[in-house]
Amino acid sequence: xxxxxxxxxxxxxxxxxxxxxxxxxxxxxxxxxxxxxxxxxxxxxxxxxxxxxxxxxxxxxxxxxxxxxxxxxxxxxxxxxxxxxxxx
Numbered sequence: 058x059x060x061x062x063x064x065x066x067x068x069x070x071x072x073x074x075x076x077x078x079x080x081x082x083x084x085x086x087x088x089x090x091x092x093x094x095x096x097x098x099x100x101x102x103x104x105x106x107x108x109x110x111x112x113x114x115x116x117x118x119x120x121x122x123x124x125x126x127x128x129x130x131x132x133x134x135x136x137x138x139x140x141x142x143x144x145x
Contacts (some may be wrong), residue, residue, distance in 0.1 A: 061096070070104070079112055086141055093140050100133040114139045 063082075065074045086094050095117065098105050110116075118136035121127055 063096075075105075075108055076112070079108065083112070083139060083141070092142050093138050095136060095138050097134050097136050100135070106135065106137075109137045109139075112139070 063075065063078055065078070083094060094114075096109065096114070098109070114137035116135055117138040120134055120136075122132040122134055126132065
């Protein structure tokens with residue numbers, strides 16, 4: 058399962074909405090029998106990266122966006138993975 062484009066409006070950040078959304082996505086994936094949830098974040102998404110790490114996602118891969126702009130700006134992408142196998 059790939060988690061795409063999860064965001065919370067600025068005024069609601071810090072209220073637990075993103076944590077609840079992510080936990081709901083993980084519960085859905087677990088119930089559906091998926092083995093893992095994978096997502097990508099940009100280097101500038103510090104709050105999102107911290108959230109995913111608090112939830113138990115692990116850094117899986119780290120690379121520069123393979124486009125002219127990505128290489129020019131050194132736009133780094135981090136892939137996170139949450140393994141569901143054997144978790145309640």
